[in-house]
Amino acid sequence: MKSLNKLVLLFSFIFITLSLFSQQRDSYFLHTVEKGQNIYSISSMYGVNQEDIIKLNPGSEKTIYTGQTLKIPQALTSHMKETFHTIAPGETLYRLTITYNVPAKTITDANPGLSAENFKAGEVIRIPIEEDTPETILKEDKVEETEKPKCKDMHKVKRKETIFSISRKYNLTENELIVANPEIKKGLKKGTWLCIPYSSAEKETETFIVDVQRTPPSNLELFNQNKEAPHRISTIKTAIILPFMLDGGHKQEALRMVEYYEGFLIAVDSLKRRGANIELHVFDSKNDANTIQQILNKKELKEMDVIFGPLHQQNVKLLADFSKQHNIRLVVPFTSKDDEVFNNPSIYQINTPQSYLYSEVFEHFTRQFPNANLIVLETTDGKDQYKREFIEGLSVMAKKNSFPIKTVNIDNIEQSLPTVESLIKTDKTNLFIPASGSDAALNKVIPLLQLIKGKQIEAPMHLFGYPEWQTYTSDRLQDFFDLDTYFYSSFYTNNLLPAAKNFINGYHKWYKKEMINTYPKYGMLGFDTGFYFLHGLATYGTDLENNLERIDLTPIQTGFKFDRVSNWGGFVNKKVFFVRFTNNYELIKLDFD
Template sequence: MNRHSLFLCVILLFTALSGLQAQVNRNGQAIASNVQGDDIFYHTIERGQTVYSIATMYGVSPDDIYRLNPGSKEGIRAGDVLKVPQRDVAVNPVEADGSDNFIYHTIQPKETLYSLSKRYNVVAQDIVRANPGLTVLKYGQTIRIPATRIEELPTTEVKTVQKELEYTVERRETLYRISRKFNMSTAELIRLNPQLKDGLKEGMVLKIPMQSEEVVTEDVSRPMSEREVNALLTETKPVERVDLMKVALLLPFSTTERQAIPRFVEYYEGLLLAVDSLKNRGCSLELSVYDTGDGLTKVNQILNEPALQEANLIIGAVQNDQIHRVSEFAQEKQIKYVIPFTSRNDDVLSNAYAYQVNIPHSYLYANAAKAGCDLFANDNIIILKIGDKDEKTEFVQTFKSEMEQRSIPHKELAFARETFVDDIQKLLDSERRNIVLPTSSSLEALNNIRSHLRMLSEVAYNDHPPYSINLFGYPEWQTYTQHALDDLYALNTYIYSLFYADNLSPDVQSFYANYKNKYSKNLINTFPKYGMLGFDTAMFFFDALRQYGTNFEANLDKIDHKSLQTGFNFERVNNWGGFINTNVFIVQYRDDYTVVRNNIR
């Protein structure tokens, strides 16, 4: 080999290695190449996701993930990349609703909607419809591609067409009567007919918007240009406003779990207070309430009711089989569906109309761990290993993993009752704040350490001046305030929680008063309080419907409900699925006897 040939080989080898390096993530794992294989695609892990949720999202098993990614059995981290097996549409036939008739694609550099449409020979609009959360193509994100090719598609389709008709005002008609007749607001009627500002008169000709379904033949003579295709992702959808909001509430008032019935009744009562609040603002709402009982018998009957067929919003169902059936119905009818209670349901992973209020534990722990690291990155963190029945193993592990990723040091101590004070003093730092996280959420664990930590923070011990000590703990601690409130204040305690109500705030006290005045009773002493949960959930989604219509998903971040107990920050789980509430509170009990609640998103 001559010198020139050797020089050329070195250049080619360097180029090849450079290209390979561009396809490696921060942990040195190989990620998607520019040419995706037919048998696998790639998934970038997001905060809070688990192997189970990722496998469920793509219709494969966790073992399929483990087989291709052996290291994932030991745990996964946000930002890492997993190989995922591509489902074989021929082997896994399409379900009745077409939900499985897709292949998955990992976006590569410089790919566009137009290039994907050409590559897979699929109509661009169908790709957009299959991924309702898709507004921009980002390298590494996953989308689904309909398996139907262009040549298999019909050349006609039914489309909703917006038209205007002319309506002549009859004698004694009012603006309100006309707006109700055509299911529109009076403000919209005046906007389209400015002459109404001078008053409504008999014989006036008004413009009325009307929607009708027409069979439209596709124009195949002129295909869309590349620019027109790519613009589909950023196309603004008109707000689909509703004048009369139609809401269906489904709760198990006759469940065999009789101890739960009072909580569901209270949820309903709290929701009714939200209905009253909305009507006091002059809004129209029609609420239909149904008893789901247990199992599917009543649910299947309810879903045949006209009120369900015409609903804008469905709230409720408790049991997983009920939720799944209602979710299928909501997806088929394109109705927004709120899942208010469970955090362990998979329907939100594949239903773009589903909204899960109760945050899954993996997301809760991930967000709480992130918040803890943000707050305590420069402090002396001590994890106190308790070893009782209420161990928070998953959260502690998530917190330790987050600290490891950020190179935040921490210390660990096994709790021993007889020597605890001397043991922990050896780990305390005189120059920094000391953050103590017990691994258990039990009252017993808290009782074993709180007075000792308070003593170390307030008086000299072993000739050492007091230390700066803070506790970091769990949602359950809110229920221990009768026993430990003074110590929680004295230790400037932080807790993470999905729920928190400040009983001293004017808004919460007003809610308590309104509830007692309307129902002649107090809220049940549970955590969380179901009456507040019903009120907060209803106020958020009623406001969403009122302000932004039935397609409010594009404006979720603009809904400004000052919650009593539950915060809301809905994030779409993937480009084709629904939304989960990822809001977490960090609550601090301060030594000046005040409580501060901060939203963590």
């Protein structure tokens, strides 16, 4: 009877093992689309071709939607160093350590965004495959016998227990226990879970029996054990690596980088006055990869807590790889067109990637205008700034929310006026949206809308546009007020607000000059990014990532709302404002969070 029970247990374990590995043996795993994701970002996240995703998901080349489940191809080869796993209902971290034959710490280290709280069905996690992981389990559909996992049991250390007493309890040598748990060389800690390995004699056994009666450690216990305890940072070691072009070069670019640094210095000074200790290292990268590599070779760079830079996309990977290797936060203040954030947990991308930006804009749009009528105005002028992806997303949003949407070419204002006028609906909020963000397009749009406004049609009407309109404000201010204009942006400042006035006065006092008239203003960007991260590190230390929403900051220009793109990736800034110029000459910044 005992032999029969053992046989039943053995086959039960094999069945469970095969079930848990089924998604890895298959050619794909499942991904649930999140807000702001598109096929490109998902393919970058998993390191697969867009075409391969589309093959498994017909129709996804046209559109995907939040909450949709996609099949993601996963090739299993003998050279594979990692696999992706979609957590199944009822699955636990402990079970995954047995299934994949890897320690819990290996899984938690590979997924910095994973916690006991968000360990739930549907989450995708990255699992490194160790070199000695049995490939037969991964590759074969049928398993004749099961390889032993490294741990036959888990033991929770009790008060006064020693390595010797635990070894004797499980018929192990002290060395066998230490080899399975190298960290105990520094001493045992009450409450810690230890891996109980098979003894030398047991390793010779062909099969093994799982103790189904033992209560395994919970997710919370394993996460608490394997996540490093946060600590304060006494001196925040900070590096700025930007192309200041001190030896000449692109003058305008250099001036913008200098202004960013000047704003950053004001933030450092402000924080030091509050008691923060900051050690600042500044390097001129000269926009040259060789120079950046020379900077990274400096001994002190490995000791940084945070690095700010670079300017250009082509240099991000060099800094990103270094930051990931040495576990240093990398704040990328400028480019939004780099993919490193999808697979590097150290990166903070300030400038929102377009798909995430538009997703936030459309969500805020439907909240602000729940009864919208959309009229898209096309012109030949400004084709170089045509907002194709935005207009396509606008059409999808309109369809989803049953908003009427029409597109009209207005190159000839007189001929197009009757058509545009006929599209206005008195029972809806009418939004006129240029298809281009250029000032040249506004040269056609504004006269047309002024003519319509002069007809005194009894219907709510607004002009709606783009972040770059901030640079046209000095010339278009009256028109923007007349047309009750909105535009969206991740960067915006009202120079009349106290925080902005104080910064501008401080900048004048320090540098005896005006900031460059650009969008965004680089001095303000330097202040906001410097203050946000350095204040966060001074307040929360190494636990910054769990307290991003708690950082106390009134930004001058830049809003911050960071979300991790995946359990193993970095952070993107999803903060978006709407700015409104009302008919009553009010300037309102709408913050939806």
